[in-house]
């Protein structure tokens with residue numbers, strides 16, 4: 337499911353530090369971020385984190401441990417989400433620094449997603465309590481002190497992959513020296529490099545001209561190409577376990593008399609538009625159930641190179657979103673009477689402009705049943721971004737990404753060659 341539209345970022349999802357312990361984020365940071373997005377006033381957070389407020393009341397006796405983790409979070413995936421879940425488990429409140437576009441350009445080359453898109457994705461994760469936009473790529477002494485003094489951070493967290501600065505020194509040496517560093521294990525078999533690789537591999541059979549004309553990517557629907565995820569063509573190192581799904585799950589069903597809202601789609605290459613539409617859907621009820629199409633359904637809808645992420649990968653990405661209560665792993669395209677009855681669905685939603693919805697072109701309407709029951713609504717799609725548009729950005733810059741990926745793939749290969757048993761979760 338993909339959506340287009342505009343005007344999504346106005347409600348200030350990112351600026352909720354004032355909810356915690358009455359500590360206001362520094363004026364400097366606030367005005368910086370405010371000017372970045374052109375807000376005219378300080379945004380408030382009226383309704384988004386009810387569960388955190390409950391925490392808030394319970395505390396007071398014991399100091400809450402605040403942990404910090406940073407990253408680029410470009411092409412965010414469930415590996416990032418899992419790292420942040422692990423980081424959160426080392427404290428009570430998780431503050432995430434999102435590295436600025438400029439710093440990423442300087443250190444790794446152009447990011448695929450903009451700062452705003454990366455912020456939207458990180459803020460949408462259920463384990464993230466606060467976000468610091470435009471974080472520096474390296475933790476300088478000055479920034480570290482700012483974290484400790486202004487943001488009241490207790491520990492800085494990083495994965496166990498070494499993070500070296502250009503001069504060969506450890507980027508976290510300072511934090512280690514003062515004993516305020518904690519490490520988590522990298523466990524997930526996915527990386528942004530790997531995802532870029534999947535998109536670039538789709539290109540091999542396609543003639544791409546320099547500007548990658550709109551419509552070009554649709555040519556990737558090449559039925560002679562056997563590379564689709566549904567056919568097991570993309571290499572995925574992801575081993576979906578039941579425990580991981582439980583860790584990502586909310587764990588509760590709808591309460592008594594809850595209004596259950598249903599929305600379905602592919603949710604391929606989970607992006608900022610998905611976060612927005614899920615948030616909007618969640619606001620229409622008490623419990624959001626998300627149906628995730630099978631790989632085969634997505635291939636039928638979008639062409640043989642899709643989905644880029646397989647069903648289990650897509651499921652974890654959706655589950656990691658704070659607005660989602662429950663998912664159906666492999667939902668039917670058609671919303672049947674049985675689905676509606678089984679889950680006591682009160683409202684079925686569909687985005688106004690979805691990517692490739694051939695059912696609107698005369699094929700049988702998968703929403704016929706909810707329509708006949710009067711419980712179907714179109715939802716204004718808030719965001720001008722689709723899976724195809726993200727993939728197209730990579731294809732348009734394929735020279736740069738190919739080069740970058742070749743370099744990264746070598747280190748990824750090394751990582752897998754040396755990978756050891758990881759007992760931590």
Ligand SMILES: *[C@@H]1O[C@H](CO)[C@@H](O)[C@H](O)[C@H]1NC(C)=O
Pocket residue numbers: 560561562
């Ligand atoms: C694709 O798969 C079909 C069988 O499913 C096989 O006959 C064909 O040779 C394959 N094509 C390529 C390019 O691998």
Ligand SMILES: *[C@@H]1O[C@H](CO)[C@@H](O)[C@H](O)[C@H]1NC(C)=O
Pocket residue numbers: 591592593594595596680682
């Ligand atoms: C089904 O949902 C409606 C609200 O839409 C609610 O009033 C009703 O109690 C729910 N039924 C059950 C059995 O929970």
Ligand SMILES: *[C@@H]1O[C@H](CO)[C@@H](O)[C@H](O)[C@H]1NC(C)=O
Pocket residue numbers: 557558559636637638639640692
């Ligand atoms: C992909 O191509 C096949 C055959 O060329 C066509 O039947 C199918 O509708 C196309 N799918 C999309 C999403 O364009």
Ligand SMILES: *[C@@H]1O[C@H](CO)[C@@H](O)[C@H](O)[C@H]1NC(C)=O
Pocket residue numbers: 386387462586588657658659660661
């Ligand atoms: C998840 O569960 C908590 C209670 O455990 C609940 O307050 C919250 O609304 C649920 N849904 C989401 C999307 O967090």
